Amino acid sequence: MKRPTQADVAQLAGVSRATVSYVVNDQTGGRVPISEETRRRVLDAVAELDYVPDARAQALRSGDTKTIGLIIPDIHNPHFWEIADGVEQEAAAAGYHILLSSISPENRHAEEIFKNLSHRRIDGLVMVPSFIYHSAEAQKTLEYLLKRKVPIVGMMAEYGDSDYKIDRVISDYRDATTEVMNHLLTLGHRRIGLIFGIAVPDLGNDRLLAYQDSLEAAGLPVDPELIVECGPTMEDGYHATRQLLESASPPTALLTINDLLAISALRAIRDLNLNVPQDISLVGYDNIPLAKYLVPRLTTASKDGGKMGREAVRLLLARLQDPDRPRQKIRLPARLILRESTGPAP
Amino acid sequence: MKRPTQADVAQLAGVSRATVSYVVNDQTGGRVPISEETRRRVLDAVAELDYVPDARAQALRSGDTKTIGLIIPDIHNPHFWEIADGVEQEAAAAGYHILLSSISPENRHAEEIFKNLSHRRIDGLVMVPSFIYHSAEAQKTLEYLLKRKVPIVGMMAEYGDSDYKIDRVISDYRDATTEVMNHLLTLGHRRIGLIFGIAVPDLGNDRLLAYQDSLEAAGLPVDPELIVECGPTMEDGYHATRQLLESASPPTALLTINDLLAISALRAIRDLNLNVPQDISLVGYDNIPLAKYLVPRLTTASKDGGKMGREAVRLLLARLQDPDRPRQKIRLPARLILRESTGPAP
DNA sequence: TTGTATGCGTTATCAT
DNA sequence: ATGATAACGCATACAA
Numbered sequence: 126m127k128r129p130t131q132a133d134v135a136q137l138a139g140v141s142r143a144t145v146s147y148v149v150n151d152q153t154g155g156r157v158p159i160s161e162e163t164r165r166r167v168l169d170a171v172a173e174l175d176y177v178p179d180a181r182a183q184a185l186r187s188g189d190t191k192t193i194g195l196i197i198p199d200i201h202n203p204h205f206w207e208i209a210d211g212v213e214q215e216a217a218a219a220g221y222h223i224l225l226s227s228i229s230p231e232n233r234h235a236e237e238i239f240k241n242l243s244h245r246r247i248d249g250l251v252m253v254p255s256f257i258y259h260s261a262e263a264q265k266t267l268e269y270l271l272k273r274k275v276p277i278v279g280m281m282a283e284y285g286d287s288d289y290k291i292d293r294v295i296s297d298y299r300d301a302t303t304e305v306m307n308h309l310l311t312l313g314h315r316r317i318g319l320i321f322g323i324a325v326p327d328l329g330n331d332r333l334l335a336y337q338d339s340l341e342a343a344g345l346p347v348d349p350e351l352i353v354e355c356g357p358t359m360e361d362g363y364h365a366t367r368q369l370l371e372s373a374s375p376p377t378a379l380l381t382i383n384d385l386l387a388i389s390a391l392r393a394i395r396d397l398n399l400n401v402p403q404d405i406s407l408v409g410y411d412n413i414p415l416a417k418y419l420v421p422r423l424t425t426a427s428k429d430g431g432k433m434g435r436e437a438v439r440l441l442l443a444r445l446q447d448p449d450r451p452r453q454k455i456r457l458p459a460r461l462i463l464r465e466s467t468g469p470a471p
Numbered sequence: 472m473k474r475p476t477q478a479d480v481a482q483l484a485g486v487s488r489a490t491v492s493y494v495v496n497d498q499t500g501g502r503v504p505i506s507e508e509t510r511r512r513v514l515d516a517v518a519e520l521d522y523v524p525d526a527r528a529q530a531l532r533s534g535d536t537k538t539i540g541l542i543i544p545d546i547h548n549p550h551f552w553e554i555a556d557g558v559e560q561e562a563a564a565a566g567y568h569i570l571l572s573s574i575s576p577e578n579r580h581a582e583e584i585f586k587n588l589s590h591r592r593i594d595g596l597v598m599v600p601s602f603i604y605h606s607a608e609a610q611k612t613l614e615y616l617l618k619r620k621v622p623i624v625g626m627m628a629e630y631g632d633s634d635y636k637i638d639r640v641i642s643d644y645r646d647a648t649t650e651v652m653n654h655l656l657t658l659g660h661r662r663i664g665l666i667f668g669i670a671v672p673d674l675g676n677d678r679l680l681a682y683q684d685s686l687e688a689a690g691l692p693v694d695p696e697l698i699v700e701c702g703p704t705m706e707d708g709y710h711a712t713r714q715l716l717e718s719a720s721p722p723t724a725l726l727t728i729n730d731l732l733a734i735s736a737l738r739a740i741r742d743l744n745l746n747v748p749q750d751i752s753l754v755g756y757d758n759i760p761l762a763k764y765l766v767p768r769l770t771t772a773s774k775d776g777g778k779m780g781r782e783a784v785r786l787l788l789a790r791l792q793d794p795d796r797p798r799q800k801i802r803l804p805a806r807l808i809l810r811e812s813t814g815p816a817p
Numbered sequence: 818t819t820g821t822a823t824g825c826g827t828t829a830t831c832a833t
Numbered sequence: 834a835t836g837a838t839a840a841c842g843c844a845t846a847c848a849a
Contacts, residue, residue: 128619130842141820146844158818175615180591181530182842185825190527200556201760203549210546213573217584222591225571227559238563245526245568246474269521273474359764385761392764414547415731418705418738420766476826487836492828504834528826531841 129174138163138170145171149178184246192222193441194242196252199324199357200227202385204411204430205253208280211434212251219442221248236262243269249276249441251434254289255328276444278437282331283456292440292453294433297331298410301426301459302380305408306339308461309378313470314406315345318376320365322386324357329382332410336380351376362386366393370405377405377470384409384416384425387466391419402468412462421465428459475520484509484516491517495524530592538568539787540588542598545670545703546573548731550757550776551599554626557780558597565788567594582608589615595622595787597780600635601674622790624783628677629802638786638799640779643677644756647772647805648726651754652685654807655724659816660752661691664722666711668732670703675728678756682726697722708732712739716751723751723816730755730762730771733812737765748814758808767811774805 131149135142140163147159148167170176184190193216197205213223224247226238242250243266250270270277271290279289282297309317319336323329333352340347350372355365362381369375370393379394381387387409394401401407401421409416412427436455444450477495481488486509493505494513516522530536539562543551551573559569570593572584588596589612596616616623617636625635628643655663665682669675683693696718701711708727715721716739725740727733733755740747747753747767755762758773782801790796 131844132842142842143821143844144819147819150844160818163819177586177590177615179531179842181527181536182825183844184527185525185531185827185841186843186845188825200552200559206546206552209571210573213546213571217572222570222572222587224568225555225559226563226568227556240523241568244523269523272521359761363764388761389764392766392768395766414705415734418709418735420738420741422738477828478826488826489828489837490835493835496828506834509834525826528841529828531825531843532827532829534841 128179129176131176131178133174134167134170134176137174138166140167189248190246191220192224192245192247193438194224194226194245194247194250194252196226196239196242196250198227198253198255198328202357202383202411203413203415204383204428207413207430208253208434208437211431211436212438213434214431215435215438219438221438221442236260236266239263239266243275247275249278249445251278251280251437251441254279254281255325274448276441276448278440280433280437290452292444294437294440294455294457296428296433296457296459298426298428298459299331299335301410301461302332302335303339304461305380305424305426306336306343308463308467309406309408310339310343312378312406312468314376314378315470316348316351316374316376317378317380318351318353318369320353320355320362320369320379320381320386320390322355322357322362322365322382332380332382350374357382357386359385359389362389363393366390367397370394370397370399375405378408378467379405380408380410382410384411384413384423387416387423387425388419391423391466401466404471406467406470408467416462417464419466424462424464424467426459426461429457433457474525475522477522477524479520480513480516480522483520484512486513535594536592537566538570538591538593539784540570540572540591540593540596540598542572542585542588542596542600544573544599544601544674548703548729548757549759549761550729550774553759553776554599554780554783557777557782558784559780560777561781561784565784567784567788582606582612585609585612589621593621595624595791597624597783597787598626600625600627601671620794622787622794624786624790626779626783636798638790638801640783640786640801640803642774642779642803642805644772644774644805645677645681647756647807648678648681649685650807651726651772652682652689654809654813655752655754656685656689658724658752658814660722660724661816662694662697662720662722663724663726664697664699664715666699666701666708666715666725666727666732666736668701668703668708668711668728678726678728696720703728703732705731705735708735709739712736713743716740716743716745721751724754724813725751726754726756728756730757730759730769733762733769733771734765737769737812747812750817752813752816754813762808763810765812770808770810770813772805772807775803779803 131142131145135145277291280294353365355361409425412425416423477488477491481491623637626640629641699711699715701707755771758771762769
């Protein structure tokens with residue numbers, strides 16, 4: 126069965142198409158008055174036919190699609206779901222839909238997806254822009270969108286202050302990492318390892334930098350042996366941890382790039398018959414919801430992904446309303462959450 | 472800067488709009504021949520202007536939006552993210568985008584979201600239809616879409632065989648639960664608890680039913696005290712577990728409705744100074760990626776959400792091609808995955 | 818208070 | 834080999 130159009134409704138109600146439009150869009154409250162009689166007839170016809178306006182035509186006509194693109198780097202990381210959740214909620218509340226793309230680094234389609242978003246004429250874009258840095262093609266598309274004044278909000282680290290002219294939700298783990306390091310140093314740890322499992326180069330540099338700085342500030346050497354770079358999966362993290370702990374002089378404390386890898390590190394530690402935190406202290410990042418249910422409860426740093434997502438959308442909607450407002454930066458500090466996985470150095 | 476349209480390109484290239492369309496859509500290979508000369512001029516103009524066709528206009532013209540709606544019940548459950556991931560991948564490969572909606576039970580906007588999907592003229596819909604059952608409004612919208620021949624694929628349990636005329640990816644835990652129960656029974660467990668943390672009534676009935684049937688088949692009573700209904704969050708699961716284990720006669724084995732709740736149950740068990748599996752056996756569902764990294768490694772049943780998602784999209788695309796093909800059911804069996812969290816009854 | 822006419826950017830059907 | 838033109842469904846300025 127064909128979908129009814131405005132014209133069908135108009136015909137059934139015995140009015141013109143314009144009138145249907147007025148009634149459906151409630152312009153009645155505004156400038157165009159509609160008689161109760163007509164109004165009812167139209168509404169009846171709408172109900173009768175199950176008429177639903179066609180968003181494509183509306184979009185074509187009005188210029189905006191009521192759709193926001195969302196690009197996240199790794200769909201398998203709960204931290205990014207929280208962001209997505211926040212974005213979805215805030216957007217839905219404002220009548221916007223989310224076009225979700227997960228651009229993982231293995232995904233060669235990155236540029237294609239990105240370009241497709243432009244093709245779709247999204248009203249705005251929220252992204253974790255890490256993937257941008259290493260794709261010239263993606264950068265070009267970004268420039269394109271920018272030139273067309275498509276509002277873009279990036280959720281990024283402070284340090285990676287590339288000069289794209291976009292609104293930002295800034296949240297990184299630099300200060301939190303300094304806190305973590307001080308915490309561990311105070312507990313007497315001198316050899317602190319870092320499981321650096323990242324999907325894309327540069328991602329996680331906030332943590333790496335602060336880690337190195339803290340070490341130097343404490344007059345400790347930065348031992349490259351203690352920094353294990355690996356892939357972003359739990360399996361990568363598991364093997365990296367084993368490798369590190371089985372080395373000649375293993376660390377007494379371990380930072381992992383995120384809570385997921387902390388879980389696999391926990392497993393690796395257990396498989397080596399060591400205990401957390403007695404034998405080794407462990408710290409994750411992101412404070413994913415289950416972190417506080419782990420055994421032991423995980424010490425971690427928290428970014429509040431939900432809030433990041435909501436703030437990002439708020440920024441986006443504000444710019445949509447006023448395209449020329451000054452560029453904004455919203456800073457969402459990360460908090461250190463002390464739980465049970467850290468303790469005195471053995 | 473305004474976005475360039477087909478007309479702008481045509482003007483710059485000194486050709487008609489139709490010609491631009493031909494070149495851009497590569498109809499040249501098909502029936503419409505274009506001279507190399509013209510072709511080049513158009514392509515140059517496209518590059519010059521950074522012209523990107525407007526999907527809205529294309530959609531309006533062609534009738535389809537290259538967009539698939541996806542409705543999942545709980546954005547916080549990794550299982551559903553795996554489904555989403557599968558859907559996204561398969562859809563992207565075919566040039567489709569995903570419009571994601573998470574309809575949680577607390578979300579009063581359920582019908583609204585659903586209706587909105589219709590408003591958007593999505594080409595098809597993939598959903599976990601549990602939420603449908605309890606919203607008359609949602610049912611109406613479903614009927615509406617069905618009547619309009621919008622392809623819908625449901626990912627559901629076998630038993631909940633409502634008679635909507637849709638394609639299905641069937642996957643439930645009925646048989647897997649029977650396996651689980653036999654496994655536990657064989658290990659000597661006689662009092663087996665069930666943490667039934669569900670977001671929506673009826674969800675999880677596959678597990679509940681098989682649980683009860685297995686008990687009866689073994690000549691064991693179904694003790695309502697052993698079945699704790701609670702909400703879907705980890706906190707709910709934590710409290711439910713404590714409540715159950717602190718009761719007069721606690722179980723020696725525990726099923727939780729999903730792995731997330733199993734993690735919180737693990738925590739609760741630990742807080743009561745009990746050990747898994749020595750004091751109590753624990754089984755989850757969904758085999759989320761981190762299940763095998765838990766301490767102890769979690770025995771669970773697995774549904775392969777990624778595959779469910781991919782199959783769902785395949786079904787959808789097939790029906791898009793041939794709207795009148797016979798209705799399909801794809802059955803994806805769940806597997807029992809024995810790990811370390813189950814052992815002999817104490 | 819309502820109807821008429823026009824255009825949004827495409828594509829497909831005719832002509833030429 | 835290319836161009837003119839008519840839809841697609843809607844919203845709005847303007848006319849009545």
